[in-house]
Amino acid sequence: MGYRGTWDGNFVHYNPGDVVEYAGTNGVANYRIIQPHDSEPGWNPEVTPALWEKLSNPPQGYQHHQQGGNCDPTPPQCEPGHGRDPTSHSGYTTDTGVHVKPEEAKRPWYDLDDDKKKKLLEGGGLAIGLAALGAGGYYYEHQKHKKEGEQETEQAWALQNWIKEAQNRTAAFFRDGPQEPATWLWSESLGQNPDVRQYVFQAGHKRENGRDTPLFIARAFHHGSLQIGKADFESGATIGYSHDAIRVNQFEVLVVTNPQAVHWVPTSGYLDFSALQGARPVPGGHEADNTPLFIAHILYEGNVIPGKASPKLKHAFFTYNNEEKESKEYKVLCYA
Incomplete structure (x- = not known):
């Protein structure tokens, strides 16, 4: 769980809380997992909003893979109800x-x-x-x-x-x-x-x-x-x-x-x-x-x-x- 680097479409398993970087048609952006899944070619974060939430700024503690340096310390908030993991566990x-x-x-x-x-x-x-x-x-x-x-x-x-x-x-x-x-x-x-x-x-x-x-x-x-x-x-x-x-x-x-x-x-x-x-x-x-x-x-x-x-x-x-x-x-x- 955490920053996973550049998104990999070669059947990589992504878990709740994972954040990836993806260079799409609108430039480089960070995405946070919504639904845990195994990636596949073509299922990139930019075209699967039900699987990935685009972050306006990377969350606190993460570093931008290409630009380096510290990120904005204020993490964006997920909109209520928009895709929380349906099987998250509380112990x-x-x-x-x-x-x-x-x-x-x-x-x-x-x-x-x-x-x-x-x-x-x-x-x-x-x-x-x-x-x-x-x-x-x-x-x-x-x-x-x-x-x-x-x-x-x-x-x-x-x-x-x-x-x-x-x-x-x-x-x-x-x-x-x-x-x-x-x-x-x-x-x-x-x-x-x-x-x-x-x-x-x-x-x-x-x-x-x-x-x-x-x-x-x-x-x-x-x-x-x-x-x-x-x-x-x-x-x-x-x-x-x-x-x-x-x-x-x-x-x-x-x-x-x-x-x-x-x-x-x-x-x-x-x-x-x-x-x-x-x-x-x-x-x-x-x-x-x-x-x-x-x-x-x-x-x-x-x-x-x-x-x-x-x-x-x-x-x-x-x-x-x-x-x-x-x-x-x-x-x-x-x-x-």
Whole structure:
């Protein structure tokens, strides 16, 4: 994390907080990461505003790569809600007293030191993740995906960190109020705080038995990824993955406290940020390789259904009648 020098498009992984320098059509500028991802040729910071935030001045402590010297000591502020990392971690303490630091919660299991692994395994520190795996639903819906041994431990660790981060973010929302116009909240909290339901963002509707049911935006952990799907208050949530429609028991929902702060922008095919009329997509989730996923909705057989889109997906994907389907034409949720 920190200054990474000149942007490299040769499949380099960039983490939250990284700053790079890029010489584009408007000259040399510094950019700060918005969505962690692996770089690719053509995905330079100048043309991917959903991945990189252009800095008017480099942040404090960084040096300009070409000009040298100290930078303006006043770092620019990111506009509220414009692309904060949806899976940033605040750390937590397990029920058995094992403390997980924020930087540890970001790491994969194999990257933890042996002492921390031992404490977690011996002290029952993975109880939340393992219980969630064993409960089925969003992770073991299909036995063909089941992992065993070390792989199960890795998945339990990642799943537990997602659950704790979602719960921490939700607790902060109810304690401090909304800090940005769009926030992901732990779904179970809505039953305890029914007044918040009015802010759950309606992204579509489905027509069944002669009546319309509102559809909301959900996301859930699955195979190391954070997949975007749909939810309603009656039957829960469904995500799409590898052409399957998967029911999930635990998930997050998108809450928008300022509806004027977001709008839908039509597009088609691969998600091209430059075609979004200057708008910035609301961060949604990510694939297992950290490729960001964004929120879409699709008109299909008279229904409007929430789904996902990405620069790496040829079409937008959504679930319908227990299948994952795709559509070339769709709209992306963006900040106004």
